[in-house]
Amino acid sequence: MKIGIIQQANTGDVAGNRARLQDKIAQCASQGAQLVVLQELHDSLYFCQQESVDNFDLAVTLDSEAVASYRAVAAQHGVVLVTSIFEQRATGLYHNTAVVIDTDGSIAGIYRKMHIPDDPAYYEKFYFTPGDLGFKPIDTAVGRLGVLVCWDQWYPEAARLMALSGAEMLIYPTAIGTESSDTPAEQQRQLEAWVTVQRGHAVANGLPVVSVNRVGHEIDPSGQTRGISFWGNSFVAGPQGEFLYRAGFDEEVTVVDVDMHRSETVRRWWPFLRDRRIDAYADITRRYID
Numbered sequence: 466m467k468i469g470i471i472q473q474a475n476t477g478d479v480a481g482n483r484a485r486l487q488d489k490i491a492q493c494a495s496q497g498a499q500l501v502v503l504q505e506l507h508d509s510l511y512f513c514q515q516e517s518v519d520n521f522d523l524a525v526t527l528d529s530e531a532v533a534s535y536r537a538v539a540a541q542h543g544v545v546l547v548t549s550i551f552e553q554r555a556t557g558l559y560h561n562t563a564v565v566i567d568t569d570g571s572i573a574g575i576y577r578k579m580h581i582p583d584d585p586a587y588y589e590k591f592y593f594t595p596g597d598l599g600f601k602p603i604d605t606a607v608g609r610l611g612v613l614v615c616w617d618q619w620y621p622e623a624a625r626l627m628a629l630s631g632a633e634m635l636i637y638p639t640a641i642g643t644e645s646s647d648t649p650a651e652q653q654r655q656l657e658a659w660v661t662v663q664r665g666h667a668v669a670n671g672l673p674v675v676s677v678n679r680v681g682h683e684i685d686p687s688g689q690t691r692g693i694s695f696w697g698n699s700f701v702a703g704p705q706g707e708f709l710y711r712a713g714f715d716e717e718v719t720v721v722d723v724d725m726h727r728s729e730t731v732r733r734w735w736p737f738l739r740d741r742r743i744d745a746y747a748d749i750t751r752r753y754i755d
Contacts, residue, residue, distance in 0.1 A: 466607055466725050469493025469501035469544070470710075472699045472717045474681030479508050479523070483531065487538045489718045494542035496720040499607050502547045504679045504699075505615050505640040506561070509551075511679070511695075515687040516591040524553035527572070532564060540570030545605045547612060549638040551592070552577070561593045563612045563638055565603045574603030578614040579623065586644060586690050589616075600626035608633045608725065611672070615639045618659070618676065622749070624666035628738070633725065635666055639678040642695035656696050664706035671704045671732040673723050680716055704731040 471489045475482045486507060493501045506512075508531065512520040525531045532550065539546040545568055552562035552575075561578035577596030581589045600623055602609040611632025617623045618637045627635060641659060643652040667674040680697035700711040701721045710721040732738065748754055 466723050467497045467499050467720050468675060468701060468723055469496070469498030469718070469720045470675065470677045470699050470701065470712070471501065471503055471507075472677060472680055472697050472712050472715075473504065473507065474695075474716055475507070475510055475679060475683070477510055483508050483534065487534070490538050490544070490546065491542060492718050493720055494544050498544055498720045500545045500547070500605075500610075502636055502675050502677045503549060503638060504677045505549045505638040506551060507549055507638075507679070510683050511640045511693065512551075513589045513592060514586045514683070514685045514690070514693065516588050517686075520592065521553075521559065524551045524559050526553050527562075527564065527575070532572075535564070536566050536570040536572070539566040539568065543568045545573070545607045545610075547610070547636055547638060549614065554594075558594055559592055560596060561589065561614055562596075563614055565605060565610060565612055568606045573605045574601075576601075576603065576612045576614065578617060580616045580620055582616045586685060586693055600630065602627055602630050602632040611635045613637050615641060618663050618666075621666060621669065624670055628670035628672055632672065633728065634723075635663075635670070635672055635674045637663065637674070637676040639676055639699075640695065641678055642693040645682075645691040645694060652696075656698060660698065660700065660711075663700075664702050667702045667704055668706040668735075669737060671728050671735060671737065673704055673709075673725070673728070674700075674702045676700055680714060704728045 546566040552560045563576045565573045567573040579596040583590040611627030677699045679695045682694045684692040701709040
């Protein structure tokens with residue numbers, strides 16, 4: 466499968482961000498992409514650096530013009546498109562939602578982010594209600610996609626449940642970076658930890674992983690921090706965690722060829738799903754074992 470990844474630096478111009486993304490989707494399609502993955506909350510700046518009720522104005526519904534525009538571009542180019550929106554589900558009820566659009570422009574399915582962080586510069590609990598759809602892969606014209614979002618990528622349970630439900634690939638739209646007061650050594654440790662844990666999900670589940678992050682420095686409107694430098698480094702890993710592609714720190718549009726049959730071979734060599742001790746894992750649902 467040919468997979469397009471778009472790593473973009475955003476501005477406060479929502480319409481401009483969206484137009485640039487749609488041009489890049491067309492670019493991916495012209496290079497043969499069958500699936501295109503966008504970064505988390507790709508239409509705007511990462512607004513969660515501060516708690517402000519005014520930011521709820523950025524939210525859109527599933528039947529909004531914004532979603533319709535991505536449905537149209539997916540249909541125009543015949544690609545499966547993984548998008549990310551600030552979803553207004555109802556009055557006062559909001560989610561961080563991945564919308565997967567099929568090649569005909571229909572919505573194949575949605576995933577609402579399950580793990581919601583609440584850290585300095587990442588005040589997502591102020592905005593997003595945790596997802597209630599569980600970890601269910603989405604069937605598309607190019608296969609069954611296990612779509613998760615950003616903070617979900619640190620949790621092996623989420624990746625495993627997607628794999629156990631038949632996902633053929635794990636996909637993580639992401640917005641993550643460093644605060645500039647961290648030392649260069651600490652920034653590098655954080656980046657490599659982020660890459661390593663997701664490559665581990667590929668290995669443990671015998672599945673390709675696609676992780677797409679944003680780039681650029683975005684100021685903290687509250688002035689409480691020095692803002693976030695999003696580190697990019699979007700990557701595609703194979704089912705043994707091998708890099709098929711790894712981006713740098715700048716904007717990139719790339720199409721990566723992934724052998725979707727390799728997972729079967731790898732799972733025969735490393736039968737982790739066969740050897741799971743499902744009779745001994747009941748405590749995994751507990752918060753902590755005293």
